[in-house]
Amino acid sequence: MNRLHPLSAVTYAVQYGFLWLWLPVFLVLVLSGVFDPVSPAWFPVAAPIGFLFGTLYGVVYYYRFGYAVTTDTVDVSSGVVARRSREIPYGRIQNVDIRQSVFQRLLELATVSIETAGGGTTEATLYFVSEEEANRLQREIRRRTAEAKGRRRERTRQRRQSADSATASDEPTEDAAVDADAERAGDDAPSPSVDDETGEREPPADPEQTFEPDSPTYSRKQRLFDLAPRELLLYSFTSFRPAAVAAVLFVFFLATESILEFFVAASQPFGGPADLDTGNTGSYGILTIVSAIISVLVTYLLSVAYTFATYYDFQLGRVGDDFVYERGLLQRYSGSIPAEKVQSVTVTDNPVQRLIEYAGLWVETAGYGPESNGGSQSAVPLAQQGRVYTFTENLTDVETPTFRSPPPVARRRYLVRYSLVAAAFVAVAFGVAYTTPLENWYFAAVVFLAVPLAAHLRYVHIAYYVGEDHIVIRSGFWRRRTTVVPYYRVQTVSVRRSIFQRRLGIASVVVDTASSRSFFWSSTTIYDIDLEDARAVQRTSRKRLQSSLRERAEADDIGISVDFT
The missing domain is CATH 1.10.287 (Helix Hairpins)
Structure with missing residues (x-):
């Protein structure tokens, strides 16, 4: 087992020290109200004792924490009193993300998070490892995960070939023998794989083989998109972050009196009141208007700064079948978007971005996503519309849609x-x-x-298109979303009608996928179309879902293409 960076011991010691500091203080507070000999004056003695025990616990926790990258799994052990040992198979790993705050970058440290498919929380987190070790772990786990998925796909092909051969002849075949061996060995057993670059079959992987983390096959990265400085500034000034509102409200509640005094002083040159106690209706109205303008301006500037810092030096690339990205100024992120987990692709824009002919591209994945939007992750924060549409077509192979509007x-x-x-x-x-x-x-x-x-x-921004392989849905004015959903990713297609829709003979069609949902992004919906059209969309989607699943099973396709050449 490998240990975390030695500075992790200091971090855990301080963290648990301050956490345990309050335990004896709370006990003294409770006992002093029950037993007379116990006095609140014991606080100065109780607090350092709690901090000392917490510090010792943090140090022991560091020495009891270990991780290892084995042939089949990533093993993580932790816990002081109650031990927890986790073995994470490579076939279940979805993301290996690296985060670095400003101080971590100065100290060349990083936090590594391992996400698994279908999970709502992080499976394992390493606080902290060296920056070099974090990059090594990310490369090696990604490579081993790709190998595990490749072996699984190859065994699926062999099973299908064996089944076809058995149907044609009762004699045992070489493929059937290979398939039987693979079944006996289990899901993680080595089997022939196909090289992604040459398309040639490779020999079976040796489970005892020592893999080189810097192998060209797995470390080669193809760059797909860079956010240019001009695009970063445009994105910062033409988008809005709800977190800025929360930050302004938080500051207002912390310093309400000082901020009110500032608003009064700022409104006085325009006829505002001298103070909050004196004034008339007109001066209070001016104070309200000036306060609102200042609040909106400060919130907007905070949003611009937050967006700029979040997407600074944004880079999107691909390694094997995964999209990989890096971004961040104050806090640096490095993560991946597995192509096989992509459920839908969404082009977003707002009125200002449409005016300058720019748009963004988001992908939604099944399971946990490192972004604040759950499974929604930005693939292209902002670029010219033509470039974004080309990315979307290359990513999904969607045909050019011919949109239909509601009645x-x-x-x-x-x-x-x-x-x-x-x-x-x-x-x-x-x-x-x-x-x-x-x-x-x-x-x-x-x-x-x-x-x-x-x-x-x-009305004019609601449209939909039912294609041969995809359904495309557009809605929204302030934040317009054009979502491309492959039929094989559809989970359910339901027709919903409110009381008012029943009176008008219209309905809404909700298309659900396995992607995570967030507070801001709901299920993809076609709003207010004729009831007969809604039922036709539902029938067609169900029919094409079954046919697309059969076609993908025959082709053994992972679903989303990553060829941007």
């Missing part, structure tokens, strides 16, 4: 919906004017002017 009755539905929203806004304005000195609440009715435009924009 005109859907537009009327959106008109009614947004009219109700506008009416609710006016009602709120009336309530505020009724309970406060504010007047002229009826000016809020100006929002009704935006209702027809909002309904039209909602």
